[in-house]
Amino acid sequence: MDIATQTPETHTFIDHVMATIRARIAARSLLPGDRLPSIRGGARQFGVSNSTMVEAYDRLVADGTISSRRGSGFFVSGHTAPLSIAQIGPKLDRAIDPFWVSRQSLDARPEMLKPGCGWLPPDWMPTAAIRRALRNISRSKDTILTDYAPPLGLMALRQLLSRRMAGYGIEAGPDQIVLTDSGTQAIDLLCRFLIKPGDTVLIDDPCYFNFQALLRAHRANIIGVPFTPIGPDVDAFARLAAIHNPRLYITNSGLHNPTGTSLSPMVAHRILKTVEENDLIVIEDDIFADFETSPSPRYAALGGFDRIIHIGSFSKTLSASVRCGYIATRPDWIDGIADLKIATGFSGANLSAELVLSVLKDGTYRRHMENLHARLSRAMDVTQTRLKSLGITPVITPDAGIFLWCRLPDGIDAAIVARNALVDGVVLAPGNVFSISQSANNLMRFNVAQCADDHVFDILARAMQT
Template identity: 75%
Template sequence: MATIRDRIATRNLVSGDKLPSIRSCARQMAVSNSTVVEAYDRLVAEGIIQSRRGSGFYVAGHTAPLSIAQIGPKLDRAIDPFWVSRQSLDARPDMLKPGCGWLPPDWMPEQSIRRALRTLARASDDVLVEYGTPLGLAPLRQLLSRRLAGYGIMAEPDQVLLTESGTQAIDMLCRFLIGPGDTVLIDDPCYFNFCALLRAHRANIVSVPFGPNGPDIDAFANVLATHKPRLYITNSGLHNPTGASLSPQTAHKLLNLAEQHDLIIIEDDIFADFETTPAPRLTALGGMERVIHIGSFSKTLSASMRCGYIATRPDWIDQLIDLKVATGFSSSNLAPELVHTVLKDGTYRKHMDGLRDRLSRTMTQTANNLASLGIHPVLAPKAGIFLWCALPDGIDAAQTARNALADGVVLAPGNVFSMSQSAGNLMRFNVAQCQHPKIFEVLERAMRS
């Protein structure tokens, strides 16, 4: 019954589709005919399927709404990726969020944003009330083109498409590049919303272990040969959640394998501006024939000014513009104008210089506080906001997160980042959100409970 419900929820079966015969279903599921009869009878009673005399069983009525949470393996709903995101986004003002993925408000350049808003209040009417072009604000695309060149990525302004966020950029690219059932490769661990988004696109998700220098190349080659994925999504700068950086050797081997197996790569570079020493960029090393570069400013400037971008080859940009018109019609003018105003006045560079220094100090302080509880980083990241840590032996991260939530602290246990569910004693900590001493008091109690 659960299998059939899942197939209907994920639209593998839709209204009017015929179900396998009783004997066929029994063979497929390795159960007796009587078990299938019982299951079908109960589903008929619930109105989920219909029995047509002499014909068989069919999906009834309207197709159930898509439930992303039901796609793929069942996870513990108490601590799945949606739970982490919702608890962080919906948290009361008094809750602490060391498990979230963004900076506290007082770490952001508030005064620069206010100045930009005052400037925009005097802008022409078309900025305030008109649709933007589908490609996006030209001055910002020109600025992004110059910024990308600093990483060795050669993208003309017309090869840059603005989006509302990095997440929307990946969503658009999944619409463009894959269909239901296509195989997509991700890191293990990886940013948990990659999995959620790919399930929404009904992709077949496979993963490869990710270590201090990038993905395990032998495992990567084996996955490509065995599963033949269409797409690979990764961070090559500061990796989420591990904080690792891609090494040049791993990058070259990865690109060679991608060429051999006709693999397309989405390089999510949302944490680029946190780096002190830039890691190799796959887009710079391999060009844009099969590597797509995306980014946004939600982590360093403002999550309220939703503005991301896609940089890719010209023929794909043209098709992505059509897709953007079909799904979102055009770009906003306000958010890109705000981002452009802040970036060009010089205050953003000064903000990031200070922010990197502050994060470096905070990283050391947080690591010391965690060490006093027996919690240690798996690796020492070169920069960024995350520590990927191992809890003391025998401590379950998921149960610790449940216990901490009751005390008003939102944590991010390891298995929400792991497709293989192999990170049960690991946890991601956002060092910028770990400044309150209550966090470590709650964490110590939560591990003991």
């Protein structure tokens, strides 16, 4: 096509084709050496003319993105591009991108307010107990301070975790538990162990946003299950399981993130029936268990470990800086998971495991959680009242925990509110961050422990008006 005859519309089509091919290469949907569609095939695929397709390919050849082989067609050039997780899946507005929320929260200046983050403020954590434990550990054996941990992790902590899980009706011996550096590392190891690129994984819609990000990194096909005030929609779960033949279902059990929902026994039993019928594996993330004041059903307690994997950590209740999580699973999978742990990290954080054990075994942690339950209950009541004065209403009122999943007044987009509030130094968590279907634009998650400052509500009120 002669450049002089190209219209602005033609340029737009060419740019679109080029940008789409580059995005597929960045997301590793196209790898070096992969053959691209023919001119005619590409034109049909993109809905453009043959001449537009020729021009797009010519430009990509000119900048080295693809190569042309006479008589064979066009191929992706070069080496594998660095993985760009943000390019996997639909392109999202930056204000509703889970990495945007994570980075704003993690990079926030000390004076910024973070009602959208997922952790407690420092002065809510048992820092005195942590300092005491560190002092005690510093006087212990040199091997604790210097050596690698065993493959499954510190035995004494695994024994304690086994007893704690028994309190929820979960029967897991110490040899069925692998310590990890976090709940996220636990899910990463399990994805490496159980799925391959292209496998389908079910998640709740809405759900913790990093489930989506991690699954995209593993090149999974992600399907959302609508989530209700009593757990996943059981009919939708059964229908999606039958249609998509998923390998995994990843969910929170107690105190679902972001909704704060507790699983009902009826829903749990029906989900387990579908899991059995469809040869599914459930990863049950129980990271918020200790926030509960009365335990809700656990899939691992009801269904055992044949198809259920139970994971947790202490990042939310003890310290995010002390990295310590765990996996509890069936005995015949332990060695394979431990081998992957060695292959990808060699050893766990032995010092962190010793610190967690020290705080858990002396009664300090139990007293800390009792105080935390009372403090969070008060914060939940105050935050709901303040939000309702702005026309923001909880979808449900949780029994416990740190999150309120709320609906904004009609016509207000949570992503726009989040962008506006950030200008004034407040980090919010708009609903579509958590929704694979992008159906939560009028919803927002609030961390009640991070809402004590009056400025949160003043800035939120202004952000909803602009």
